[in-house]
Amino acid sequence: xxEFRIDRRSGVAAYLQLVQQTRQALRLGxxxxxxxxxxxxxxxxxxxxxxxxxxxxxxxxERDGLVxxxxxxxxxxxxxxxxxxxxxxxxxRAELTAWMDRALSGALEHEDVEALFKAVLQEHDLRTPExx
Amino acid sequence: MTEGSAALDAxxxxxxxxxxxxxxxxxxxxxxxxxxxxxxxxxxxxxTLMRLASGLIRPTSGTIRVLxxxxxxxxxxRKLAFLAQDKPLYRSFTVQEMLRAGAELNPGWDHDYARRLxxxxxxxxxxxxxxxxxxxxxxxxxxxxxxxxxxxxxxxxPLADLDPLARKEVMQTLMAEVADMGMTVVLSSHVxxxxxxxxxxxxxxxxxxxxLAGDIEDLLGEHRLMIGSRDLELxxxxxxxxxxxxxxxxxxxxTTERVDANGWEEHKPTLEELALAHLRSxxxxxxx
Numbered sequence: 001x002x003e004f005r006i007d008r009r010s011g012v013a014a015y016l017q018l019v020q021q022t023r024q025a026l027r028l029g030x031x032x033x034x035x036x037x038x039x040x041x042x043x044x045x046x047x048x049x050x051x052x053x054x055x056x057x058x059x060x061x062e063r064d065g066l067v068x069x070x071x072x073x074x075x076x077x078x079x080x081x082x083x084x085x086x087x088x089x090x091x092x093r094a095e096l097t098a099w100m101d102r103a104l105s106g107a108l109e110h111e112d113v114e115a116l117f118k119a120v121l122q123e124h125d126l127r128t129p130e131x132x
Numbered sequence: 133m134t135e136g137s138a139a140l141d142a143x144x145x146x147x148x149x150x151x152x153x154x155x156x157x158x159x160x161x162x163x164x165x166x167x168x169x170x171x172x173x174x175x176x177x178x179x180t181l182m183r184l185a186s187g188l189i190r191p192t193s194g195t196i197r198v199l200x201x202x203x204x205x206x207x208x209x210r211k212l213a214f215l216a217q218d219k220p221l222y223r224s225f226t227v228q229e230m231l232r233a234g235a236e237l238n239p240g241w242d243h244d245y246a247r248r249l250x251x252x253x254x255x256x257x258x259x260x261x262x263x264x265x266x267x268x269x270x271x272x273x274x275x276x277x278x279x280x281x282x283x284x285x286x287x288x289x290p291l292a293d294l295d296p297l298a299r300k301e302v303m304q305t306l307m308a309e310v311a312d313m314g315m316t317v318v319l320s321s322h323v324x325x326x327x328x329x330x331x332x333x334x335x336x337x338x339x340x341x342x343x344l345a346g347d348i349e350d351l352l353g354e355h356r357l358m359i360g361s362r363d364l365e366l367x368x369x370x371x372x373x374x375x376x377x378x379x380x381x382x383x384x385x386x387t388t389e390r391v392d393a394n395g396w397e398e399h400k401p402t403l404e405e406l407a408l409a410h411l412r413s414x415x416x417x418x419x420x
Contacts, residue, residue, distance in 0.1 A: 051311035
């Protein structure tokens with residue numbers, strides 16, 4: 001079962017962190033269709049987080065069609081997010097690896113590359129607001 | 133939220149003491165099942181508000197409704213529990229006697245639950261209250277409050293004398309109760325960081341007045357923290373607070389839109405940044 005952790009310094013809303021961690025687990029195949037997510041009470045007992053935050057995250061995942069709440073049973077994964085393009089032998093990944101090699105062999109440091117990658121991603125998000 | 137469904141509902145609420153108004157013209161509603169951070173500097177009116185809700189003092193003006201009812205002469209609402217800052221307990225009682233008193237004094241008392249909370253906190257039940265540490269007393273007082281199985285729990289600075297581990301345990305206990313029973317909680321503190329993880333609703337008081345109230349996520353989404361050179365122009369917006377150093381300007385603006393101003397870095401504020409900016413701007417208004 002997935003275990004959540006909240007980074008208060010990240011500046012990302014707590015419920016969004018839960019959403020992102022669940023999506024990430026779905027992407028990596030750590031969560032598969034049929035798996036049960038921890039109940040709000042289970043998350044609260046482990047983290048002292050506000051249960052409303054957990055429920056809000058689950059509602060968002062449900063809206064996206066990734067999980068479904070079954071009355072009295074819990075919240076279950078409906079679909080996986082594992083994408084072949086993100087796999088270690090995918091083409092996009094190969095292209096990014098090649099780009100990364102070029103960047104790091106040039107004048108850029110690890111942190112520069114990270115900043116550049118994030119900046120470009122952010123620019124992209126700004127152009128297409130609601131995209132994830 | 134429909135009328136009357138609020139856990140706590142204040143309309144034009146005010147309380148005047150001999151030295152002046154402790155609380156003035158406060159109108160707000162706290163939704164049920166939520167965890168509210170009651171934030172404000174010392175003397176802002178936090179304790180006054182809790183004492184009004186508990187029926188320990190009466191309003192000078194306006195009304196307050198607790199779970200739909202005005203606190204009356206019958207004393208505190210049966211479904212409300214209030215844990216005051218000074219944690220009133222009988223010092224000469226043992227923990228066990230204190231819990232038994234809780235059972236005698238409170239209809240609907242859940243003795244097993246109260247005992248379990250004390251046991252989980254590793255408080256010896258045969259020790260006298262007066263001999264316990266501050267943290268242990270807090271845990272007993274909390275068990276006394278939760279043993280009433282309240283629908284609304286008011287905690288005035290509950291974490292002040294707890295070590296980090298006990299803080300987390302207390303919060304886990306409280307949040308489990310919120311998850312389980314849908315209890316509404318109001319926590320006051322002047323240490324905002326203590327409340328950031330657990331609260332989803334905010335009531336910000338300064339100088340006896342409500343400065344900001346609402347869902348924390350919504351409030352954060354309605355503000356942008358702009359950082360840029362102090363020479364740069366910022367497009368017209370509702371500025372909550374602007375601070376400048378020699379070169380840099382930090383401006384909190386109230387807007388739901390992206391500001392998207394050239395040369396400015398745009399951030400979503402943290403709860404602490406949001407609260408402090410509003411409190412500083414309230415202080416300036418008073419001074420002006």
